[in-house]
Amino acid sequence: MTKPVVVGLDGSPSSLDAVAAAAHEAALRGTQLRLVHAFGAPPLHALAGGPAWNPAAAGVRELLDGTLTAAERRAHEVAAGIDIARDVTVGDPLTVLEIASRTSALVVVGSRGLNAFGSLLLGSTAAHLAAHGRCPVLVVRGRRNPAGPVLLAVDDAPASEEAVRFAFAEASLRGADLNALHVCRTGSPDSYDGPADPPFVTSSENHLREHAEQVLKDALSGPQERHPHVTVRRMPLVGRVRHTLVEASADARLVVAGARGRGGFTGLLLGSVSQALLHHAHCPVAVVRHRQ
Template structure:
């Protein structure tokens, strides 16, 4: 039996967008939706439940229940057939989401937040969640092209195999096309185009291009047979990684990347490439981590 779709919620506009996306994802998969709100106890004097010195709403837990009730109602309005439950946890949100990922099929979060989930994509937080979650993490951002394809970043590594599988399954669920993009370069994240390119003097670019196209074809071959209903367009491009991915995301409804890789996408979630994708993609991004 598949686990639920889990969404982190803090009542910000971004988290409402995450709830809407999560409800759609749950409906597509035929699973339930779990709305998770995490908060920390700011001081020992803050009442956690109903206070004898004030109205019931004075307690942190009462406030949390009210916050989550909004999300549950919103999700039920978006997808009435999806079963929605909620969980309130007193702990650090990152720790909570990691724990929730153990039995979830997908975790959905907004790109910005308030309170407990504030700064989810600032610094190392998003990197840490994507690197340690036991299930794929979908970050809702940008304006997805509803008629666009699922965009898959392919690097041909064993670690990226899970991302390929996820992208094919997602394209099938959405009844969308799949654009498999393999961005490659020689040695550095830059591309020379002119005949004076010094790399052209020491590297057989045509042979290199043929090899990269083979890597792309091999990464997709087995999945094409399992998902014959998915129309696949594959593209192998010699370019800089970040601009190529960001530009391709303009017309996509979802960008799928692996948590780790090699070649063109090496260190995708460890440095500037991951930050660029998470902060500048024009559509939602799903990060898929290979199983341990």
């Protein structure tokens, strides 16, 4: 059976936007859309002066039914004939979605959520899943340009390989062009994005651009042969890496970036470029983790 597209719900406007994007992705793939709503266990102690926690009295069942019904309605507005499954689970949302990612083609979440007990904290959820998920994670943010290209952030590390394959597949599904961008930083302080940048280099801009062109050639040649119908624009640039990618996302329908998949901290797993895109990109961002 084809793996489903999973979307995390919490009833917020952001999660409904994620449902719309997930429905579109499931329709493109011809697969099932799985709506996942996870809520935590009840608090150990009732709030001071308040009644004991009671799911029925709190209207949890009605809340869930309303959230799921609204999500299904939104999904069918995007893809009328799509197959939808509901999955309501008691548990930590981060853990539930991470487990779901093991058997999914794609996990979709919004960039912001409800900051309340029992909700998906989608800001932290997005970063956590991007770092630890077992499948590509799509974070719905900004506004996509429906006629724009898929923008691929190409790295010269193995972490980029799976992101490159995913980006070609997404461009093919959408009938979109693929803009593949690799940015080399100069030794100028103007190209310094922040403390996460590598040390200054002293190479000339011509040398750096030649290096960027070679990185793109090496990364794209194989996948481009497998997707000859995808129009690819190679963009070897010199400048501020994160700033350049965020600016380029303004005209894109989707940005794809890799995650290194090393270390035990979210920042190390994602890298500064992926984190910057998750926080500042102008359109949805797909993070594809390299699985060693």
